[in-house]
Amino acid sequence: MFHRSVRLLLVAFVFGLLVVPITADDHTRTDLLATGDPYDAIRFDDRDPGVPTPRNILGHDIGERFTRHAEMIGYLRVLADASDRVHMHQYGRSVQGRPLVTLTITSPENHARLPRILERNAELTTGERNAADRARSLARDSQPALVWFSFGVHGNEGSNMETAIQLAYILAAARGERIDGLLRDLVLVIDPSLNPDGQMRYVTWFQNIMGSEPNAHRWAAERSEPWPGGRSNHYLFDLNRDWSWLVQPESLARLRHYRAYRPQVHVDFHEQGADSPHFFGEGDTPYNLNIPISTREWLAKYTEDLSRAFDEFGLLYSTRERFDYLYPGYGKVTPVYHGAMSVLNEQAGHSRGGLAIEVEPGYTLTLAERIRNQLIVAITYLETTQRFRAEQLERFASFFREAVTDENSEIYFIARDNDPALLAKVWTLAEVHGFRIETLDRPISSGAVLSYQTGEPIDNHTLPAGTWVIRSAQPMGFFIKTLFEREPEIEDPDTYDITAWSLPVVFGLDAWYAKRSIPTLSTSPLAEWTRPTGSIEGDGRVAIMVPSTQYHFPHALGLAAHHALHSRLAGDAIEMPDGVVVPPGSLIVHTQRNDADAVRAFERDLVSAGLTARRLARGISTTGPVLGANANRRFVHPRxxxxxxxxxxxxxxxxxxxxxxxxxxxxxxxxxxxxxxxxxxxxxxxxxxxxxxxxxxxxxxxxxxxxxxxxxxxxxxxxxxxxxxxxxxxxxxxxxxxxxxxxESSDKEERPVASxxxxxxxxxxxxxxxIPGALLQVRPDTTHPIMFGAPEWLGAVVRSGxxxxxxxxxxxxxxxADQPRLAGVLSDRNASRLAxxxxxxxxxxxxxxxxxxxxxxxxxxxxxxxxxxxxxxxxxxxxxxxxxxxxxxxxx
Ligand SMILES: [Zn+2]
Structure with missing residues (x-):
């Protein structure tokens, strides 16, 4: 019965047909229009008919049904070919091989000088003394502000990619002074789909389950996505927690591309539950206190403009609640550390929204309305940024200056002899996020150097020359400090995501830090570093030994199983006659017991994985069990x-x-x-x-x-x-x-009953x-054979308690540990319960x-x-x- 009205509603919102009365059911929507038609503000009704519309190419209007990722790419290609305002760039591929693209949208004049614009933009990120002056002079000299819109990091938040398509079309086709001004003053980058694999998981499921028409019933099957849902990427990672760590290829490729622009404003488009209001602007405490107060003040200014726009449309919204800025890996937070006024936007809808959902009797929320609201947000952010272009450029330049001159800067030290695989991870983060690593010119021994395990100075500890040094007093310093500090300062423990992640601890690095400057510190930049290649040392013919202490040792065990090699696990530390030390748990592959080809393939794979191993010439040991001893238990291949x-x-x-x-x-x-x-x-x-x-x-x-x-x-x-x-x-x-x-039964102390x-x-x-997620000290029993190769202590992010x-x-x-809390929110009660x-x-x-x-x-x-x-x-x-x-x- 309401199917027909749903179909009408779907296209009506985006295409401005709302002045046509729809059905009696939809009175709330028509009331909305009683005050006039503010929609032209986002539709830019005067459009160039020569620019192909989504319908021309896709065969459907945006909002009518979900667009498949490949269709979206096809349309954007046509749009970029047809419009001299739009350039398309492929910056990577998803795990499943889908192209990751951005559109750069600005005036043809700005496109012609884009390299120069980006070069000047980069000049503002150096943190030099005159940076703010330089920003002011660039602003006078018509330097555009850079804006970046991220859509669809969560693949099942259906309006995001659709909004990106419609927005790209509008900005390409619109005519008149207003659009000319926006394109002159801004360079906009649109990433239409950060998570194509998740988007396709959702859309494919939805298209399979819906009938000939969308069903708005709250209990329709199209409300309930099956496990795992389209939120995550191929490996089911939440990419909205990965912006800082870059574990997934989508994140890594995106950040490299993002860094080439470094926008002043970044908006992360999401959706939340269908029954929620629209959320925009300022988040909630806890903020990460490494974020400068100026960024928060700007969030408030944009929030004010957005609230006016939403009031004009009579739309329900919320702000200043729920979403915190503590964890560094959110899409709204990492860009803050790259200098952006970065902000979250959450339209109601989400997976359950489908194409239409009856939110309350008489009010059906359609995909088209969701897109319309997202367009209001997008256009408002563009116009507000245009208005504050000069101020944004100046704030941006000052951000990096503030980081360089931060009075609370810290210094981090990372031992050079950490596992190369882990050093490589640090190196990649530094390279992609753009921070500087130095090395110690000569050894230092200072009471200022503190332990990550205890937060206390280490007696008589000397850091050798060559130790890696990362100072937070550099342009990316606020980000560095957020990742490397032992513990974030948390203003409000009431939060929903993890509250500690100190990189050196969670990576398991030998590392130290200092909270004050060290006068004797002498360093040189580490401009180049390449991960040492794997190697097999020695030419003994008795056995190949792979030390258990390596980061990729589990991979080595997997290789031994893969090549079906008979092997043993060192039952204790062993010292060989030639001085080679075999750590407990190390893998011992007896050459003579195994097929020569399999051994060669094993060695080749070890080397290509960056592992080091040693060929042993003797079966006898100086101390510890001899190689053939029963104490070296047989390695049973895991299946x-x-x-x-x-x-x-x-x-x-x-x-x-x-x-x-x-x-x-x-x-x-x-x-x-x-x-x-x-x-x-x-x-x-x-x-x-x-x-x-x-x-x-x-x-x-x-x-x-x-x-x-x-x-x-x-x-x-x-x-x-x-x-x-x-x-x-x-x-x-x-x-x-x-x-x-x-x-409650585990309470050690008496507490009043809840009632x-x-x-x-x-x-x-x-x-x-x-325990929203605290970093706790865990102590493996390294005398147990299954824990051989594990460290004496490690930091684990604990959420359950x-x-x-x-x-x-x-x-x-x-x-x-006896005192388990290393960092993050953990009440004294929980600390004593877990000790x-x-x-x-x-x-x-x-x-x-x-x-x-x-x-x-x-x-x-x-x-x-x-x-x-x-x-x-x-x-x-x-x-x-x-x-x-x-x-x-x-x-x-
Ligand atoms: Zn989301």
Missing amino acids: IAIVRDRPTSSLDFGATWHLFDVEQRIDHTIVLADQLGRLDLDQFNVLIIPNCWGSIGAVFDDRIVERLDAWVRSGGTLVGVGSAGAWASGRILRIDGSSSDDD ALTFEERRARSVEDR RTLPVRDNGFVLARY NQPAMTLHRHSGGVVICIADEVATRGFTHAAQRLLLNAATLGPSMTSRHQPLGDEID
Whole structure:
């Protein structure tokens, strides 16, 4: 019945047909127009008919249905060919190979001098004393302001890419003084789809589920996207948490391109729930205090202009709430550190919005209306920036000057002998984000140098010449400080995302920092650095030894399994007669026991992965077990299955998948959760269940529990992470006592019952109990063979506050430190609750083992230290099972 009206509404909003009465159902919309027609303000009704419209090329009006990514690329190509205002540039490809493009839109005159414009823009980023003067003089000399619009980092927020298409068309086709002025004063870059793979996942699903007409019913099937949804990219990463870390190729390519422009204004277009108002402008506390106050003041100015525009249309909106500026990896935050007045915009709609949704009786929110609202925002940001062009250029230049002269600057030191794979990650971040690394000219020993572990000075510690030095007193300093400082200062603990991420800690680097200047510091710029290539040293013929202390050691184990090499794991530190030291847990491949071709292929793969190994000439040792000793346990090749789909958390499954598929490249098979009752588990000896959302028991019923139980007993290694770890403890091992942050029974101190508290006290208690994501110190038991190669301590981003139960005969492979908090929001109550508690356990279960990890460890692909816990569990677990080690019971 309302199908027909929905169809009409879909095109009406964008194309200005709203003056036509629609249906009686839609009275709220027609009321909106009673005050006149403000829509020309965004439609620019005088348009060049020679510019092809989306309908000309796509066959549909924007808003009528979802546009597929390839169709969008096709239309933008035509538009760029037809218009001398529009240039298209491909800056990369998504994981699945879709082109990542931007449109640069400005006057033909500005296009002709674009290299010069960008060169002058870059002059404002040097942080020099006269930068603000230079900005003023450039502004007088008609230097345009640069604006960048990012659309669709979340692929299932349907109006974003559509808005980009319509906006590009309008800006290409519009005629008159107003558009001429905008194109003269601004250079706009539109990234129409930051996450094409997610967009296509959503659109393909939606097109498959909708009928001949969209159905606006709140309970229509087209409301409920199946797992994992289109929000994330191919590896199910939330790209809106990856702008700083650049783990995913979309982020890396985008930031390189973004840096070539460095806009004064950046707008990140999103959608939130269909029942929400439109959100724009100022966010909520906590702000990262490294963001200069001037940026916040500008957010307020733009918010004022946007509120006027929305009031003119009589639209509901919100601002100054919910969305914080603390975590550096958001799309609204990273650009701030690159000098932009960067801001979030959230239209109502999202995945559930579909093409139309009846939000309340009589009001149907259509895709077309969502696009219309986004256009209001886009045009307002352009016009406000045009009005404040000179001020924005000056603010931009002053931002970098402020960073260079920051009174609270810090210095970071990174040991040169850190693993080259990790140094390479730091180097890439520096290169792409544009910050400077130096090296120490001569050793220093200073009381100003502090430990990341304790925050305290280190006695008699000398940093050798060649140590990497990163000073925050440089143009990108606010970003550097945000990434490298031990702990962000947090003005308000009530927040929803992680509150600590200190790069040197989460990467597991040997590193130090200083909060004040060091007079004796003498440094030189490190202009070039290339990662050392992998190598196989020595020419011994007895065995190849791969040291376990390397970052890519799990990959080496994967290679040994891949090439089916008989090998052993060093049971202790071994010193060889030629002085070579074999760290505990290192891989020993006996040459003579293995096929020569397989050994050669193994060596070649080691080298190309950047690993170092050594050919050993003797089987006898000076100290520690000789190579053939039983103490060096047989390495049982892992045959790994990783569970995906409900009930796993798509983000945590994605991080795990990426870890095994890309980061460490270890052979594995992805299996579906709902097939665990059927698939032949004996094909695998390791099963990883990533952290789950919601009820695990709803999917893993009694029959699956029985199967897993039997499979473990017959020699399997079950690895449960996060809530799956707690589930495995309870359901497979049948031990009670996993506790979490909302578990009242674990209280050590008396607290009044919740009902005795006022509403406000209850809120305060929930903030106290919650761990939004803190950096906690975890101490692996490095004497346990499965933890060989792990560091003495590491920093893990903990969100659940869960601890694991352990039986008397179980092993605690890692526990939270006595003082667990390294950084971030963690109440004293939670700190004392977690102190010394198990973070990772191992239990023998008849012939197999169950390994539980209390919290996600591969978070967002940047927690390189903590992910080792999961990697060791998966690669070494089978070697710990009694079934495969008939020689003894040495781990018991
Ligand atoms: Zn979003």
